[in-house]
Amino acid sequence: MPKYIRSQTPGATYFFTARLANSRSTLLTDEVDLLRRCVRETITRYPFAIDAIVILPAAIHTLWTLPEGDANFSTRWSFLKSQFSRALPDPSARTKTQCDRREKGIWQRRFWEHRIRSAHDLALHRTLIHTAPVQAGLVDRPSDWTWTSLHRDLATSDVSANAPPPVRFSTMGLKTIAPADA
Numbered sequence: 001m002p003k004y005i006r007s008q009t010p011g012a013t014y015f016f017t018a019r020l021a022n023s024r025s026t027l028l029t030d031e032v033d034l035l036r037r038c039v040r041e042t043i044t045r046y047p048f049a050i051d052a053i054v055i056l057p058a059a060i061h062t063l064w065t066l067p068e069g070d071a072n073f074s075t076r077w078s079f080l081k082s083q084f085s086r087a088l089p090d091p092s093a094r095t096k097t098q099c100d101r102r103e104k105g106i107w108q109r110r111f112w113e114h115r116i117r118s119a120h121d122l123a124l125h126r127t128l129i130h131t132a133p134v135q136a137g138l139v140d141r142p143s144d145w146t147w148t149s150l151h152r153d154l155a156t157s158d159v160s161a162n163a164p165p166p167v168r169f170s171t172m173g174l175k176t177i178a179p180a181d182a
Contacts, residue, residue, distance in 0.1 A: 007115040011068040013051060015125040018077060018111040019059045026057040027106065031088070032147055035060075038083040046076045051122075052129045055147035056136055061129045063116070073113065081107045126153075 007014070020027055028035055032055060039050075048070075051063035066073060085106045116122045130153075133145035142150055 008071040010071040013065040013116040015063050015114045017061050019108045021105050021108050023058050028055050029057045034087055038080050042080040052126045052149045054129045054132045061132050077111050
């Protein structure tokens with residue numbers, strides 16, 4: 001079994017992406033009220049702050065700040081995903097492995113995490129969250145997407161509602177520089 005190396009910094013802020021197993025699903029937006037309830041239950045049981053979030057049809061991007069002395073985000077994700085899955089009816093088709101593991105096959109087994117290391121890093125990931133619906137081709141402007149914390153942020157600050165999408169890494173034109181003595 002693979003051993004995943006996770007950053008374990010108590011009280012840190014993390015960027016996460018959690019995806020559904022079916023990338024074409026619209027389950028998260030179809031069941032957004034259930035998802036919100038499950039997030040509230042998770043926060044009640046395992047406190048943390050949501051700094052930014054966007055719910056896409058088949059993925060969630062979010063920034064969480066954990067309490068001081070606490071680095072256990074895996075338990076929070078496990079609880080959130082299991083609460084959401086348990087509230088839904090069993091899917092019609094599951095593999096034997098999913099049945100053996102008592103999985104519904106709704107979520108990808110893992111999630112992606114990145115510990116935020118600076119104010120610049122935080123700003124980049126907040127922009128990524130706010131512009132994700134535009135990048136996914138779901139809307140033309142970030143403010144047109146319903147399920148995002150951008151609306152909360154706009155109500156409390158001077159953040160631009162229609163910031164340009166972030167530059168894609170593949171288009172940055174970065175080059176590897178060879179060592180001088182090569």
